[in-house]
Amino acid sequence: MSFLPSLESPQTIDVSLGPQHPSTHGVFRMNVTLDGETVTRLQPVFGYLHRNHEKIAEGNSWLAAMPYTDRLDYICPLTNNWAYALAVEKLAGIEVAERAEFIRVITAELTRLQNHVAFLGFVLGDMGAWGTALMYAFREREKILDLFESLTGARMMCNYMRFGGCRCDLPPGWLDTTRKLVDGFPKFLDEMEALLTGNEILLARLQGVAPMTADRAINGGMSGPVLRAAGVDYDIRKVDNYGIYNRFKFRVPRGTVGDCYDRFMIRVLEARESVGILKQAIAVIPEGPVVNPKAKQRGFRPPAGEAYGRIEGPKGELGFYLIADGSDKPYRFRIRPPSLINLTLLEELCVGTKIADVMVILGSIDIVLGEVDR
């Protein structure tokens, strides 16, 4: 046996988890120092999927940045679209068509549903449950992706939102299919909960693992479900009231301990709230144009200025910071990636836990490498 001695002490070994590893959600890498099974040091390494999205967007027209946003968090392209469209609308002061606002809410909540159920599957995969939960999750996600395909033409790379609205109207019968899916969704969530949330092994694996206090979570820049699991009542849909979220009644769940189990359950509860929002939105969606006719897409030149627009993405606060200099290209195009910033506290959370917990903690934060590395 001839390992290189660890940097820390001869008692420990350094293991490079990733970038090729079954459960680092892509090409994420962690340099972990292990004392037996216990993690004594953890250093995340990024950049294996870096493609300098921001530079690409700064070299293209305002519209041409839209399809690239699909590729940030490729699990939920429509919320990325919305965040970018929202920032540009703030920047240029564009009104959004009424019907488009409803379509945005519906698609965004569908995205949240499919992200959260996929999350449940991924976490179980990280715990070694042989993909059963993942397959159930993907069975339902498939139906939502089919809806996206019939609406936007693509299952994942939707490129659907436009400045001032959406690209095209809903195809005939789409709302009925969606209503049927939404009505059946709580049944699926019940099935998932019967499979998962009572399971003693799962409870033992999740409860008490890597708790996070509210203050630490806020200071560490956590956002979205991770922040709310730590007991902070902060949902940008409520706080910023962007879109038309103030017209819908929904509740914001929050955890008490902030451990992996809370992060896990917050997703389940949020998915149930999303079902409620969807039902309300489908019931009252008005007719009308889907894009503001005054908004220009091609050759769009917003006035000089800057804007920071953010939405409550399924993974957390997704923000776009745009500076326009009056030309047809963004002067500065900055993405606030929730996946990356939610990893800020990863080392704090992981040190002292077992190596098997590292995967669960990473899974419970819910990252997508397309967004972490951009």
Next chain:
Amino acid sequence: MISSLESAPIDVLHWFLGLLGSFGVPAWILAIISALIIIGTIIGVFLSLFALTSVMERKILARVQNRYGPNRAGPFGLFQPIADGIKMITKEDLVPRTADWIVHFLAPVVMMVPALLVLAIIPYGRDMVPAELDAGILYFFAVGAGTEVAVFMAGWGSNNKYSVLGAMRAIAQMISYELPLVISAIVTAMISGSLSPSAIVSAQGGFAFGFVPQWFALTPWGFTAGLIFYICALAESNRSPFDLPEGESELVAGHLTEYSGFKYATFFMAEYVGMFAICGMFVTLFLGGWQAPLPFLDIIPSWCWFLGKVCFVAFTMIWVRATLPRLRIDHLLAFAWKFLLPMSFAAFLSAACWHYAGRGPLAWILSLAIVGIPYLLLGNAFTNRFSVSRRTYLFSE
């Protein structure tokens, strides 16, 4: 016809040996030939069972997960193991440059040998025990423990950090689970008064009220001991939820990380044969061995019953694998030492009470209480120990 089907394998063997004997082959050669034929048959049966299971496992897992599973190679994908075998054999056999190549090479062999050896003492049917040992159970556990060495050799010889971690986990896990495994097996030996598997099987013969089989698994102590044995069997054969040594999502493939090609296939095969052996032991000890569950079903030959029961137990193992997430190493060890071990002692006591209380209604009540109360107490204490609780969540409008 029925009796001939029942003893068909033995009859064929005797007929063949008689044929050879009529040519004047000396008796000692006949004994060797007989042993070789038996060994060949058992290995053949179990390897084809392994092939069948490897595809059935994937199909069952797939169906549990609402998929089709392998269905391209041959009818219903049944030729999948052949395709897999060809793939495995034609793959490059990689040995890391820094590996201890002797240990690396020997590990799969050492893994395979005990898995095959333990098949010798299992009674496959009425009067069908390849090696009738008086201390068969002792032999089973003594030889079966050899796999631990193999796993550690694989982990150590690979010179890979994941492998070493996996091997360390495997040692900790297997040694911890060996103890409740043996104690729960001893319970049956205690009741039947023999360490011979055949004697244990015949102790489970007969039917209460004419239709309830007197299998040990249908008594309170036997159920408890059987469950413990089953859980430990999962752990001993490294199957989910106790697949920590492989620990796919954490340790890539644990001790198998640096294995490829035929060596990997050997490991795979050994694990499945080992799993069948321990399933066979479980059936022998708790599910009445080769005995039919109902009197009139005796018309089906005993060895069919045995194989059927083994396949059923293997199916439940696949089912468990499809359902449960993996344990963590500290939970795993705590579960073995703080729950399974006390519970197996309780089963031990319970069996003693059962025996001395006359195996009647009183015995039922007593032995049920002796395993039930510790179960509830220990179980709740154990779950509280890991702060497993239902939580309520706050909502803000």
Next chain:
Amino acid sequence: MIFPGSGILKGLAVTARNFAGSYVEKDRLTTEQYPEERPKLPEAARSFPFLVYDGDNPETGMRCVSCKICEKECPPQCIYIIQDRDEAGKAIKRPKVFDIDISVCMSCQICVEVCPFESIRMDQDYELSSFDRFGSLILDKPKLLKSNSYYHSIHPTEAAETDGRIEADRLKKEAAAAAKAAKAAAPSVVSASSSSSQQEGKP
């Protein structure tokens, strides 16, 4: 928790139900057996762009006028156009070379949106894999040009709308030309017919 292990049993019940259900309920098994079963694509589905031509002759019926707006707007810059020239070297409204590198194309549909001549549209063919990384993934003009009736077969609603728009355009132009003709003298009839010749040949 009163009965330890009850959660595990509940989970086992769920998986058992799914195991049995996958043989009975059709909507549990979502897998499509691909080469035998093919998914029915929704009308909006898109793969890679193609060029629409009217009538039977791809060269003359081409709607593309080589304005290069798509080339400019394409986010990954996978479109490459060279304008055609006649013998005198004068530019004519037709591309000489129109290449799309679909190994780079990201199917974003922005070229379709920005095309003012309803010329570039999204295909639905998804079986484009090839052994040649460079040659067969660059679609040139003959490969890109597909007839309007093909367009109608994959996107019927959208194609009908497009045809309506083109028809309305043509009528408007004809009306304008007729008004011009009425206003001016006789010889302007020729120019009116030539201006509408580009949009002829719709089904």
Next chain:
Amino acid sequence: MNDVLEAIRTALPQAIVELVNNPGPSAQHSLLVGRKDARAVAEFLRDSLGFDFCSNVSGVDWPPRKVKETVLNTEMVDGVEKEIKTTVERDVPGYLEAVYHLYSIRNKTGPVTLRVRTGDRDADVSVHSLTPVWKSADFQEREAFDLFGIRFDGHPDLRRILMWEEFADHPMRKDYMAPDDFEYEPTPHDKILAKVKARTEAA
């Protein structure tokens, strides 16, 4: 924004803080904080005004530019520049800027935009790190360091984050030129390709 500015000025009279007007419709004005005072202002914002959440940290590159009129200019210097209606060209020295977007989770207010500017963008590129104030700035400041080359003094672990350690340049700067061969890497296939080429040429 004005009351935040007032509060800072009352509490920290010696700090250099000025309001940068945003001419766009979003009207998100920002506070330009002097390099030396950034830490104190940040701590005051967090502890006294409740801006406990640093949402976004981004670097911005402003290369040296000539200012003739107000047309092409951005909001940074507009407020001052607009008054001078001379057509004299004036050199604005280049600088890098770190922009922090702060929210208050406690009071549910925000955003407050803080801007900190470096000196000359080649020689004097350090500002105070705000990671000790908001841990969430950790990776984002590393990113600004990596892609823009802003040095954050006092950052606990200032390393490249997205680019590899050996990489020398700062790719998000406006004057960064991407090498045109970055996708090329010699592979064993090169030999085969050369052989194929030779064979096809010979044939």
